[in-house]
Amino acid sequence: MGQHHRVLVIGGGNAGISLAARLTRKNIGDVAVIEPRETHYFQPLFSHIGAGAAEMAEAVRPQADVMPRGVEWIRDAVTDILPGENAVVLAGGGRVTYDHLVVCPGLQLDWDAVPGLAEAMAGPHGSSNYDAELAPKTWDLVRNLRSGTAVFTQPPGPAKCAGAAQKIAYMACDYWREQGVLQDIAVALVVPTPTAFGMPDVDAELERKMAEYGMTLLTSTTLAAVDADDRTVVLAGPAGEREVPYDLLHVVPPQSAPDWLKNTDLPASGDEGGFVEVDPETLRHRRYPNVWSLGDAAGTTNSKSGGALRKQVKVLAKNLVGALRGQAPQARYDGYSVCPFTLSRGTAFFAEFDDAYRPRPSYPWLKMAKERRWQWVMDRHVLPQVYWHLILKGRA
Known part of the structure; x- marks a missing residue:
């Protein structure tokens, strides 16, 4: 007999772990994450590693160490989603059913x-x-x-x-x-x-x-x-x-949604990238109200980034908690994204913008598009610690 969970999350990367952690902090029980990999990476550090300014040991943790307490880890890969049956099919041959499903497996690299x-x-x-x-x-x-x-x-x-x-x-x-x-x-x-x-x-x-x-x-x-x-x-x-x-x-x-996801009924018709069809503001699926998506695999209009994801996690968590209580989605994601540009091995700046590439600065009084040392320190040293100790704990 297959498993059943109140909230089932596909993907144990930034999106899946930070969302699961935030849900548990909101006292939502019976949350499970499906993730086949044993290793978790903080990928923004890869640029610094490639430039000789960081070591891979700083960007990697065992997946078990980042799994939120109280969340079940299903160590398997997904091969299909059957939204009409509220079920997910696993590579190991099992099925997992759900009350609500969150799809965030990230992107595949199309070499x-x-x-x-x-x-x-x-x-x-x-x-x-x-x-x-x-x-x-x-x-x-x-x-x-x-x-x-x-x-x-x-x-x-x-x-x-x-x-x-x-x-x-x-x-x-x-x-x-x-x-x-x-x-x-x-x-x-x-x-x-x-x-x-x-x-x-x-x-x-x-x-x-x-x-x-x-x-x-x-x-x-x-x-x-x-x-x-x-x-x-x-x-x-x-x-x-x-x-x-x-x-x-x-x-x-080039990148796209995972091939298995493209073959499900979740992408919009004609979407060759295979991204999950969601309302870009509420992050709820347009055709299946108990299916949600965020992060890189979601069919949102924003530029895909960790900064965008952090905003999305807060919105989806609020809306999902509301849905579990029978309420309509109230929170809205505004298309925010951010791209840090390291201009040297010691300086950087942050570009903050929405899905129409209009400026969305966190500090309107500060010209962000200017090369500075402290912004490099933020990107290289501060944000990795924020990621491991706050974001993945559902606290940021």
């Missing part, structure tokens, strides 16, 4: 979406800070490069903290300048958008830093293919495709 990309990541000159095993490799490539061409790419479409493609580029340039070799390295930053970011003050600060480093910005351009043997990439831009050689390639891969 095969770009021809040759997977081979390049396995080769000696390609890396990505989006993979725990590759982030230390990024630092090896950065510190060993003394001349040549470095290419950093950002993918089109939804991605978790897509700006991380730029963070490592700036920190690498800072290191090369410190080593006295920056003038011998041609650095290209490839972005799919018409500008570096999409907000005038943020674009101005980023372009100022690019000019300082002598970087080349390629806008409205995407990675079309990679040839790891010849160490070349094909870039598709406004003028068509062109081939560019590389000695170091750092890629943020």
Whole structure:
């Protein structure tokens, strides 16, 4: 006979753990989290690891250590969701039924979406800070490069903290300048958008830093293919495709919802990304009122980030608690997101905005899009501690 839980959460990452912790703090009992992985990562630190400014040990904990007290951990993977039956199918063959379901499995990295990309990541000159095993490799490539061409790419479409493609580029340039070799390295930053970011003050600060480093910005351009043997990439831009050689390639891969989720009835019809169809304000499914979603796999309109997720957790927790008491959703998520830009290995700034890229500063009296030391300290040292000791405990 299968299990049943009052609240069933799919995904034991930031979204699932912080939500489960917040629900238990609101005295909601019988909460279970489905998560197959034994290791939990704080992924924002991966950029610092790739730049030699952090160690992987700081970004990892055993999954058992972050599971909230009183929450059941189902150590299995999900293969299907049957919302009409209020049931989830597990890879191990079991079924779990629920009163309410929260879907937050995160995104999958689509390495095969770009021809040759997977081979390049396995080769000696390609890396990505989006993979725990590759982030230390990024630092090896950065510190060993003394001349040549470095290419950093950002993918089109939804991605978790897509700006991380730029963070490592700036920190690498800072290191090369410190080593006295920056003038011998041609650095290209490839972005799919018409500008570096999409907000005038943020674009101005980023372009100022690019000019300082002598970087080349390629806008409205995407990675079309990679040839790891010849160490070349094909870039598709406004003028068509062109081939560019590389000695170091750092890629943020295309991303989408997990394949198993795409095949369920939860995404909206025609959504190739497979994101869960929710009201972007209440985070409740549009067709199944006892299904909810937040984080990277949710079909919301915001830029996907940990800062966005922190706001979503508070909204969903309030609305779910209300639903358990027979009330309509009252809390609303306003599309807020935030992207920290590390402009060197010791300075940064935070871009805060909504889903229309309008400024949403936490401190309206302070110009946030300005390079500062203390903002780097926040990103590198303060936020990891906030994550482990407050966010995952349902306290922030």
